[in-house]
Each structure stands twice: as structure tokens, then as C-alpha cells.
Amino acid sequence: MIRVGNSSCEGRGLFATAPIAAGTKIIQYLGVKISKAESARRKAAYNNYIFYFDFNYDIDGASLENTARYVNHSCDPNCRIEKSRQEIWVVAARDIQPNEELSFNYGYDARDYERFPCNCGARVCCGYILGREYWGEIPQLRGKGTFSAWGEGSAGE
Numbered sequence: 001m002i003r004v005g006n007s008s009c010e011g012r013g014l015f016a017t018a019p020i021a022a023g024t025k026i027i028q029y030l031g032v033k034i035s036k037a038e039s040a041r042r043k044a045a046y047n048n049y050i051f052y053f054d055f056n057y058d059i060d061g062a063s064l065e066n067t068a069r070y071v072n073h074s075c076d077p078n079c080r081i082e083k084s085r086q087e088i089w090v091v092a093a094r095d096i097q098p099n100e101e102l103s104f105n106y107g108y109d110a111r112d113y114e115r116f117p118c119n120c121g122a123r124v125c126c127g128y129i130l131g132r133e134y135w136g137e138i139p140q141l142r143g144k145g146t147f148s149a150w151g152e153g154s155a156g157e
């Protein structure tokens with residue numbers, strides 16, 4: 001269903017090899033459960049594979065066995081993340097065609113947004129790897145065509 005390939009925007013990426021229907025659980029995001037303190041330490045060391053899991057724990061997906069680590073961020077993604085108590089899955093947010101690159105919104109908060117510029121190439125790209133719910137918190141994005149094109153309250157699925 002998927003393969004690793006060269007992304008047009010950011011190193012390697014994950015691509016569909018067959019049509020994937022909306023709602024399909026595509027791949028599990030594998031990683032090690034770590035405390036928030038450990039998470040902060042690893043993030044400061046530029047580990048970009050840390051995933052918010054819940055109030056107490058994050059997931060570090062940096063290990064090579066975690067193929068889902070190749071899924072790039074997009075401001076206009078074709079996948080979303082679904083979490084259960086034990087698992088994180090990359091799920092098709094819409095129908096996906098063969099050879100389309102998979103993406104989801106990494107959902108970073110606005111705290112250190114300037115450290116994470118975005119090159120996703122989406123028409124609506126906000127310029128940063130940033131959860132949609134935070135776009136309104138960034139002063140530089142207000143009044144920008146890419147941001148105002150969405151209007152308030154249209155974020156999310």
C-alpha cells in the first residue's frame with residue numbers, strides 16, 4: 001500500500017502504491033513512550049520525531065523501524081492521526097491516489113514555531129510546521145493571503 005521515496009519538499013517521504021480509501025488505517029506510528037521531561041530534553045537536541053501522546057507522555061518515533069517517521073508534514077494534508085489508549089495510527093483523511101505523497105499536520109504548538117519553517121508547497125501553506133488551531137496565534141500570519149484565504153473557523157476536518 002505504501003513505499004518510501006524521495007519527497008518533493010523534504011528529504012524522504014511515504015507514498016501510496018495503490019488507491020487508499022478515506023478512513024483507511026495506513027500505518028502505525030511506532031515509538032518509545034517517554035516522559036514530558038525526557039521529551040523536552042530530546043526536542044532541545046533537535047529530535048523532530050517526538051509525538052504528543054497524552055498529558056503525561058510523548059512518543060519518540062525516531063527509530064528506523066518506525067516507517068511512519070517518513071510521513072512529512074503538510075499544511076493541507078491527506079492523512080490525519082488517530083490515537084487510541086495504546087496506539088497512534090496514520091489514517092487517510094480523504095481518498096488517496098497511487099503515487100501521492102502521504103502527509104499529516106504535525107500539530108506543533110506556537111511556542112517555538114520559528115524553529116520549524118514549512119516547505120510543504122501547499123497552496124495554503126502558512127510557512128511554519130504548526131497545528132491549524134494555532135495559526136491565529138502567529139502575528140506574521142495575520143493578513144497574509146495564505147492564511148486569510150481560509151478565514152476564521154474553517155480549520156480542521
Ligand SMILES: [Zn+2]
Pocket residue numbers: 074075076118119120121122124125126127128
Ligand atoms: Zn506548509
